[in-house]
Amino acid sequence: MSANAIYDLMRTQRAVRRLKPDPIPDEVLQRIMQAAAWAPTGGNRQPWRIVMVRDRASKERMGELYTVHWDNFVKIYRQRWVDAPEERRQKEERTIAAGDYLAAHFGDCPVVAVVCFNPKFMAVTDAGQDRVSVVGGGSVYTAVQNLMLACRAEGIGCVLTTLLCMDEPAVRELLGIDADWYTAAHVPMGYPIAGGYGPTARMPVSDLFYSDTWGNPI
Amino acid sequence: MSANAIYDLMRTQRAVRRLKPDPIPDEVLQRIMQAAAWAPTGGNRQPWRIVMVRDRASKERMGELYTVHWDNFVKIYRQRWVDAPEERRQKEERTIAAGDYLAAHFGDCPVVAVVCFNPKFMAVTDAGQDRVSVVGGGSVYTAVQNLMLACRAEGIGCVLTTLLCMDEPAVRELLGIDADWYTAAHVPMGYPIAGGYGPTARMPVSDLFYSDTWGNPI
Numbered sequence: 001m002s003a004n005a006i007y008d009l010m011r012t013q014r015a016v017r018r019l020k021p022d023p024i025p026d027e028v029l030q031r032i033m034q035a036a037a038w039a040p041t042g043g044n045r046q047p048w049r050i051v052m053v054r055d056r057a058s059k060e061r062m063g064e065l066y067t068v069h070w071d072n073f074v075k076i077y078r079q080r081w082v083d084a085p086e087e088r089r090q091k092e093e094r095t096i097a098a099g100d101y102l103a104a105h106f107g108d109c110p111v112v113a114v115v116c117f118n119p120k121f122m123a124v125t126d127a128g129q130d131r132v133s134v135v136g137g138g139s140v141y142t143a144v145q146n147l148m149l150a151c152r153a154e155g156i157g158c159v160l161t162t163l164l165c166m167d168e169p170a171v172r173e174l175l176g177i178d179a180d181w182y183t184a185a186h187v188p189m190g191y192p193i194a195g196g197y198g199p200t201a202r203m204p205v206s207d208l209f210y211s212d213t214w215g216n217p218i
Numbered sequence: 219m220s221a222n223a224i225y226d227l228m229r230t231q232r233a234v235r236r237l238k239p240d241p242i243p244d245e246v247l248q249r250i251m252q253a254a255a256w257a258p259t260g261g262n263r264q265p266w267r268i269v270m271v272r273d274r275a276s277k278e279r280m281g282e283l284y285t286v287h288w289d290n291f292v293k294i295y296r297q298r299w300v301d302a303p304e305e306r307r308q309k310e311e312r313t314i315a316a317g318d319y320l321a322a323h324f325g326d327c328p329v330v331a332v333v334c335f336n337p338k339f340m341a342v343t344d345a346g347q348d349r350v351s352v353v354g355g356g357s358v359y360t361a362v363q364n365l366m367l368a369c370r371a372e373g374i375g376c377v378l379t380t381l382l383c384m385d386e387p388a389v390r391e392l393l394g395i396d397a398d399w400y401t402a403a404h405v406p407m408g409y410p411i412a413g414g415y416g417p418t419a420r421m422p423v424s425d426l427f428y429s430d431t432w433g434n435p436i
Binding site (some may be wrong): 003005006007009010011013015030031034035036037038039040042043044046048049050051052053054055058063069073077095101103116117119122124125126127128129131133134135136137138140141142144145146148149150153154160162163164165166168174175178180181182183184185199201202203204205208209210211212213214215218 | 220221224225227228229231233237239248249251252253254255256257258260261262264266267268269270271272273276281287291295329333334335337340341342343345346347349350351355356359360362363364366367369371372378379380381382383384386393394395396399400402403408417418420421422423426427428429430431432433436
């Protein structure tokens with residue numbers, strides 16, 4: 001049954017941050033891009049574009065910007081685990097070390113996929129609510145998830161990052177991104193240096209799903 | 219190769235709006251929920267919860283609210299195609315008819331998955347930009363896409379809707395959604411009445427992807 005194949009991919013869709021500089025063959029990239037293109041979007045508008053950055057100078061510049069935000073993020077992230085059991089803290093330190101590696105080697109990744117979007121092609125139905133808006137992302141991250149699952153299927157490591165959105169004007173200028181288009185994610189891609197993919201640590205279904213009303217066990 | 223199996227699912231992930239009232243077996247629902255739970259989220263915070271609504275009165279009330287917004291949406295949507303060739307207009311009218319069916323039968327769908335999120339567990343890195351924010355969605359719609367791909371794999375029709383976000387306060391009250399949690403999507407699920415899934419009409423990769431800089435052909 002084909003369902004089992006997709007579940008195996010999803011179950012092992014780990015963030016892979018240590019990537020080899022080896023190029024990704026064009027035919028593999030083509031299949032990954034096609035997977036993203038198939039994703040559903042609101043009103044089928046497909047309000048996203050992805051710049052596949054292979055130019056070394058551009059990747060290195062993004063890496064410089066990324067490193068600043070990553071280093072700041074790590075300070076906050078470590079605070080979350082300061083009182084955690086030693087074993088858990090060590091696990092988080094391994095994640096941080098992998099992130100440090102990614103930041104230091106951003107320019108070495110064969111491809112950084114810079115995901116852009118245009119709000120003019122989106123019906124942002126939660127724009128009127130008194131909280132941060134997310135609905136525009138419903139027509140962007142479906143495609144990003146398809147792209148990442150395709151990477152997983154092809155044995156290519158990747159990780160969804162958004163820290164560079166804090167430096168959006170600099171990235172827009174660097175890549176010549178058109179007026180009205182903005183950045184939603186930056187996905188470094190490459191073959192894994194170590195084992196790469198594997199089982200993930202997620203909350204159980206019983207903590208994430210409710211039946212009929214909030215808090216009612218599924 | 220397992221990659222082909224996932225590409226077949228993605229290629230045929232059509233929005234399915236005509237759904238049978240037949241219940242979805244618990245073991246199938248369990249697999250679909252597990253698929254969503256595996257999705258990556260920022261800092262692995264999993265800042266989403268999904269209320270699986272099977273209660274008929276709640277689904278019917280959401281259907282009443284949905285119908286108002288759907289009817290308004292259709293008026294705007296038809297304007298997009300008023301000057302399109304006859305064949306294209308007829309295609310869009312078939313989509314609208316399917317949406318009309320969904321709105322009229324919201325209460326008949328066996329499950330409506332109401333996707334909730336909590337901004338407190340999100341690092342919204344584009345909050346400082348002078349445009350609508352989408353980054354919070356990066357930790358929500360990855361899970362929604364997994365859920366929908368799992369539905370596809372299980373032969374269960376579904377469609378990502380967000381129109382009810384315009385009535386978020388009413389939905390929050392209806393389902394007793396906790397303070398600090400908001401709504402990001404509403405996914406009606408059920409076995410397809412007609413053919414259901416099939417090939418989709420999407421833009422080609424060459425229109426969606428650029429190489430190195432904006433507008434540069436991939």
